[in-house]
Amino acid sequence: xxxxxxxxxxxxxxxxxxxxxxxxxxxxxxxxxxxxxxxxxxxxxxxxxxxxxxxxxxxxxxxxxxxxxxxxxxxxxxxxxxxxxxxxxxxxxxxxxxxxxxxxxxxxxxxxxxxxxxxxxxxxxxxxxxxxxxxxxxxxxxxxxxxxxxxxxxxxxxxxxxxxxxxxxxxxxxxxxxxxxxxxxxxxxxxxxxxxxxxxxxxxxxxxxxxxxxxxxxxxxxxxxxxxxxxxxxxxxxxxxxxxxxxxxxxxxx
Amino acid sequence: xxxxxxxxxxxxxxxxxxxxxxxxxxxxxxxxxxxxxxxxxxxxxxxxxxxxxxxxxxxxxxxxxxxxxxxxxxxxxxxxxxxxxxxxxxxxxxxxxxxxxxxxxxxxxxxxxxxxxxxxxxxxxxxxxxxxxxxxxxxxxxxxxxxxxxxxxxxxxxxxxxxxxxxxxxxxxxxxxxxxxxxxxxxxxxxxxxxxxxxxxxxxxxxxxxxxxxxxxxxxxxxxxxxxxxxxxxxxxxxxxxxxxxxxxxxxxxxxxxxxxxxxxxxxxxxxxxxxxxxxxxxxxxxxxxxxxxx
Numbered sequence: 094x095x096x097x098x099x100x101x102x103x104x105x106x107x108x109x110x111x112x113x114x115x116x117x118x119x120x121x122x123x124x125x126x127x128x129x130x131x132x133x134x135x136x137x138x139x140x141x142x143x144x145x146x147x148x149x150x151x152x153x154x155x156x157x158x159x160x161x162x163x164x165x166x167x168x169x170x171x172x173x174x175x176x177x178x179x180x181x182x183x184x185x186x187x188x189x190x191x192x193x194x195x196x197x198x199x200x201x202x203x204x205x206x207x208x209x210x211x212x213x214x215x216x217x218x219x220x221x222x223x224x225x226x227x228x229x230x231x232x233x234x235x236x237x238x239x240x241x242x243x244x245x246x247x248x249x250x251x252x253x254x255x256x257x258x259x260x261x262x263x264x265x266x267x268x269x270x271x272x273x274x275x276x277x278x279x280x281x282x283x284x285x286x287x288x289x290x291x292x293x294x295x296x297x298x299x300x301x302x303x304x305x306x307x308x309x310x311x312x313x314x315x316x317x318x319x320x321x322x323x324x325x326x327x328x329x330x331x332x333x334x335x336x337x338x339x340x341x342x343x344x345x346x347x
Numbered sequence: 348x349x350x351x352x353x354x355x356x357x358x359x360x361x362x363x364x365x366x367x368x369x370x371x372x373x374x375x376x377x378x379x380x381x382x383x384x385x386x387x388x389x390x391x392x393x394x395x396x397x398x399x400x401x402x403x404x405x406x407x408x409x410x411x412x413x414x415x416x417x418x419x420x421x422x423x424x425x426x427x428x429x430x431x432x433x434x435x436x437x438x439x440x441x442x443x444x445x446x447x448x449x450x451x452x453x454x455x456x457x458x459x460x461x462x463x464x465x466x467x468x469x470x471x472x473x474x475x476x477x478x479x480x481x482x483x484x485x486x487x488x489x490x491x492x493x494x495x496x497x498x499x500x501x502x503x504x505x506x507x508x509x510x511x512x513x514x515x516x517x518x519x520x521x522x523x524x525x526x527x528x529x530x531x532x533x534x535x536x537x538x539x540x541x542x543x544x545x546x547x548x549x550x551x552x553x554x555x556x557x558x559x560x561x562x563x564x565x566x567x568x569x570x571x572x573x574x575x576x577x578x579x580x581x582x583x584x585x586x587x588x589x590x591x592x593x594x595x596x597x598x599x600x601x602x603x604x605x606x607x608x609x610x611x612x613x614x615x616x617x618x619x620x621x622x623x624x625x626x627x628x629x630x631x632x633x634x635x636x637x638x639x640x641x642x
Contacts, residue, residue: 148489149487151601151603183610187607226407244607306408306409306445308448312447
């Protein structure tokens with residue numbers, strides 16, 4: 094499929110990145126946008142947060158065209174967005190299925206304890222008024238990847254969800270980028286620059302974890318990671334240093 | 348007998364500070380303050396000195412390590428003479444993954460109390476509360492946390508990794524409502540206190556065989572007054588009327604939300620039944636469909 098000319102049309106997104114927060118999603122989305130066939134939502138935004146209100150009220154039929162209108166593209170192009178909290182908001186998956194039934198989903202996962210560390214600093218920086226324990230609680234819950242993926246798999250077929258590992262993308266950005274393009278069904282392409290666009294606010298803010306917290310995080314997230322290897326068989330736990338030595342039976346995940 | 352809050356205002360008995368004997372760890376919106384209030388009326392139990400809000404002592408240790416000085420400060424909150432039991436409570440402790448090892452260190456011999464409620468009912472109750480309290484009706488209300496707080500099995504399993512399960516009593520909020528005296532006595536026995544017939548002031552009506560709503564409430568319900576209409580509902584309705592804002596408060600989840608909640612919570616409730624064999628799913632109507640699935 095080659096990027097074409099012609100009238101701009103809108104419609105449901107062709108792809109939606111659904112997670113996870115603080116896992117390199119901005120870097121990856123911006124890299125995808127270097128492809129001539131891939132378009133962002135209106136105004137070049139990455140995250141639309143469209144489905145957030147629907148945990149507190151139902152989505153009406155008239156809300157769906159509003160979502161579709163956010164994705165202009167020309168013939169031969171695909172359009173999509175990446176809102177990392179979609180995967181964490183359990184109500185989003187069925188709504189996404191309704192609003193974009195043919196969309197392909199992208200998921201980028203990172204070592205959940207490293208994700209926690211980054212998430213705490215990120216939230217504290219963006220929302221300094223937020224209570225620290227609320228920030229920490231949210232940061233832990235976002236690491237429950239298996240539970241979240243199961244919610245997606247309840248409504249989307251497995252072959253329409255691509256799960257990437259952030260650490261592998263850093264090791265082999267070209268290979269994983271081309272893998273993503275193949276999944277999205279666009280032409281092969283070599284980007285000009287896949288160097289990681291590093292955020293400036295988080296890097297110096299991350300604090301080392303003390304032993305009790307480290308252990309508590311492993312206890313609560315270990316079963317999630319162990320179960321994740323069944324849903325994502327190509328997950329390389331050696332890339333997740335906090336879980337590389339996970340015992341074979343690290344608790345049973347609900 | 349004075350209420351537990353008025354007892355809190357009395358001079359506290361002197362004595363050395365030491366770890367509490369009981370910590371109610373959650374869950375949020377499952378009746379923990381109510382239950383702790385009943386427990387604290389017992390003449391051998393020292394009421395929590397926390398303003399009725401739950402100390403939340405361990406909240407701070409998501410951001411820094413708990414030191415020995417912190418543990419000493421925690422113990423100092425529960426100064427009491429021999430023979431008295433002290434209680435602490437924090438409805439977020441169960442959900443906060445960092446708390447369990449800290450409780451194990453700061454109160455290694457404490458018994459833990461967990462109250463659980465139908466997690467879908469809990470979600471709806473919090474949703475209604477947030478809708479009532481919202482200042483800007485167009486501001487989205489995020490409910491992700493309320494789904495995650497319903498992951499009881501995940502939380503209980505993590506707690507049991509640090510605390511002997513024998514020291515954890517799990518109660519069902521609905522059973523406590525239905526058999527308040529029975530579950531109260533069960534709690535007292537769990538604490539190692541003799542069941543000598545003491546009945547908290549608020550339960551004395553029940554002890555006289557007068558259970559359930561008062562006669563005038565029963566009459567109103569028989570005349571068609573909906574179940575959800577109570578004094579609190581009337582208060583908030585009047586406030587809304589004065590504000591000039593009409594709210595639609597959901598009593599049941601809409602279909603897509605219901606599907607999403609069950610996708611997350613059905614596995615949790617299934618796993619919870621393994622951890623808490625006495626769990627009675629007939630008290631959790633949103634999960635009664637799981638009853639037939641247990642092998």
